[in-house]
Amino acid sequence: MDDFNLLSDEELLKRLGELHKEERGKLPWFIACLGELDRRKALEKRGYSSTFDYCVRQLGLSEDEACRRIQAARAAVSRPQLLPALAEGRLSLTAVSRIAPHIRRPDAPEIIARAEGKSTRELECILAPLSPESSKRDLMRTIAVAAPGPGATRNEIKVHFAFQGSPALREAIERVRELLAHKFPFGGLNALLLVVVEDYLARNDPQEAIKLGRGASVGGSSAIAAPVRRAVWARDGGRCVYVGPGGVRCESRRMLEFDHRRPRSRGGENSVENLRLLCRPHNDAERRRILGEGKVIP
């Protein structure tokens, strides 16, 4: 091997470019030979259980590498135009392996043409409509996973999240990933989304505002002093205090509003004694009860 540490940056770059071109030029040959051996079932005759077995055991490829090459090889048997596209770098091996499941479609030549020169994300957009998935409900399920480490006898409790999001959400997440790259270089979704959600809560959750001494800011609270908001929130436990005719307390933590027991329009004050927390449905119900059905509330 050349003494490459003696080469200048320019020489190294030139050599790297040549090697890349060489490697890319050889790949279609590899793919074509593999495809032909696979078609003839020649490897099984020689004692390998499959083409995959041969690639992993004899050639020392990783399982992923073997899968991508075999998918590409089988696709190229039926669509030989994939080989020059690979050689010239118009399609990557990954792209060919992704196109492979669709290769028997009559419009495969158009799909191949559209895929050339595209990024992985762009290719996904081309291929996704070819095998549409049914719409699924959002999922959040508690699961146990074996904790990493030797022996792995301990389980960790995790939550399995699954949902079908929009491309806009993906773009937004990618942007957050960029902004937080210094903090989370490997950008796991759990860490990223936790930062975003905690940031939202810090700014919008009245419970957090109480902790920070800012006073809860929820519906109808603009004219109420922060210490009063804090006191009402603490007394009511951050929950709706509505009690139904049967004695059942609501206790909802959603859509809370400060309700005036004696309405402001009737001289009710913004005092701790006159205020209470109600969820919006119960606040509406109370207003209707006091002011009469159908009246416009000022």
Ligand SMILES: [Zn+2]
């Ligand atoms: Zn309620």
